Amino acid sequence: MTTTVAQSDTTDSPYALTHLDALESEAVHIFREVAGEFERPVILFSGGKDSIVMLHLALKAFAPAPVPFSLLHVDTGHNFPEVLEFRDRTVAEHALRLHVAKVQDYIDDGRLRERPDGTRNPLQTVPLTEAIQQHRFDAVFGGGRRDEEKARAKERVFSLRDEFSQWDPRRQRPELWSLYNGRHAPGEHVRVFPLSNWTELDVWQYIAREHIALPEIYFAHRREVFNRAGMWLTAGEWGGPKDGEPVENRLVRYRTVGDMSCTGAVDSDATTLDAVITEIAASRLTERGATRADDKMSEAAMEDRKREGYF
């Protein structure tokens, strides 16, 4: 729903949109551009909040017709069971088509090898690229936001990838006005980021405004966790804890949802959307800084992963 901002303390035109309406309109425009210009688009859908918001926007963009895209999930094999259940419920509810590329399959037949640190996040790139090639997807929607990370701040809305999914930041196309250039050669594809201009807070405010359902692990709950490198990781079959890492029962919630081996929970008593929004507005850490071990590896960790074809 569109609402205009009360004129009490601004000099805005009565037709100025609220920031959420402006961001929603921009994202819907991006979805429709892709539907108009590409043959086989797909939405990357992990069951995380950003991909859930993407799907919600796509549903609104094409209503009352169904979403003209299928979904793709790269399953690390270390995903949270609550999130996988949520993913499958959502797919069934909207009668969508879901493709799953499994890192575990690649490890089982030897095409990928487990890393010494146990994290499977970097291993997603090969299954992702091969799924894109196999299904001949030409546009791949990702939920990446420019506020997440400084390499992502330089990413275009339409980001051209070669047949190896590689990103070359020096050869990006300038993006002006709302004119997106989606031309690509056979074998190439375009990564599309409809949430480029959203912040973490915008995403949560939008979830609250639109009453969007989320997996329960985004809200405070009691969980068996252990501390590794300053982050609370969930104890589980994926490999934690090691000796000397005591397990505690703590009240936590997840700010991001990814591979269990490198996604940390934060101490929180926020059990409602309003409480989560208040917590985020007051937080002094970015969501990746607070919860992602793999981004702490080096100053250019994200840029390097992106160059190789990561989300």
Added chain:
Amino acid sequence: MTGTTSPITAEQISATTLLRFATAGSVDDGKSTLVGRLLHDSKSVLTDQLEAVERASLVRGQQTPDLALLTDGLRAEREQGITIDVAYRYFATARRRFILADTPGHVQYTRNMVTGASTAELAVVLVDARNGVVEQTRRHAAVAALLRVPHVVLAVNKMDLVSYAEPVFAAIAEEFTAYAASLGVPDITAIPISALAGDNVVEPSANMDWYGGPTVLEHLETVPVGHDLTGCPPRFPVQYVIRPQTAEHPDYRGYAGQIASGLLRVGDPVTVLPSGRTTTIAGIDALGTRVDTAWAPQSVTLLLDDDVDVSRGDLIAPTAHAPAVTQDITATACHLHERPLRVGERVLLKHATRTVKAIVKGLPYRIDLSHGLAHEENPVALEVNDIGAVVLRTAEPLPVDAYAESRLTGSFLLIDPADGTTLTAGMAGEAFAARPQAPAAATADDEGWDF
């Protein structure tokens, strides 16, 4: 002003507007310091980001955190100590959400300034109070004017180094305002600041009692945003046709798009371009809600009274104010790619939601932004970062507005048909508002461009 220094509550941020703005200035003008201070003092730089910058600065042997490292996100940028690409930054106060396009100011990066300014409603141009208006300042003003950025702020920085002297500021403000106004910039605000000391950036300065205007942040928070709908012709480029063909919606046929300009109302008589067929707006779906009116930049779905042929690439406009369609476009171009643009070149032209073949018929002149906008007549080519006039012939008629009338339906891209490279950004009509206005999309007469 309230709330800029205390954390924002959920209620406060529920209904703010969005301002997209761009900054231009060279490193020596203190642009990074200004941007860093805006982000830092609005509490948009978080602890882990600041720690990362501090670590990286120490590795480089710098004693104080180099705030430029916040925005220089690429390895090559950090290694070379320069900003290569536009960086988008996000921050919020209790009153507004901001999207900042931080563009490098060097002459080689005109294309980045043009890119950042293309979506901006406001541009901040920085000058060093000791140097005053220099050639680069004129270049920045010219780019803002060319891209029709409605609001320009001149931030006269380093006032602490000129003893906070009012006459120094007044002279620079007067010179810049006269120049920018001559280019057609409609709203110019000059603010004396010291980004380093914090004077007039977020908090009012205690050192410049003679200045009674807003701080930079106060101005960003209160400058009017949103489209002035009066006098803006409604424009609706069709992106996609929604036809569910389901049992529930057997006959639904909606035209999806984002309103590029103006306001649309149910019952408006409209013309579909380029076909010229006329009909009436029967309904407007605003993402799930039926409404009677909708306006830019809302994304909506239009329902039309008659079963007319409408598809992606068409433009719906009020019958009384429909743009002329033409195959001959005269425009101001900024060339974006290392491969030069030459007369005779065959390109693709993307205008709104339609892409057509086009040929470069002429390059009447190149504009030297640094030397009083001198024209170099009939250049051999437009090189990267060049700005000049271009005459194009398109394979199909297009409803192109003058860029001065409508930024989104007066702009276009030229694309290399061989590899899809974005070559050139185009703005239909004359470059600067102060010069006599050419009619929308120029004339269909090949000889008509010798203005």
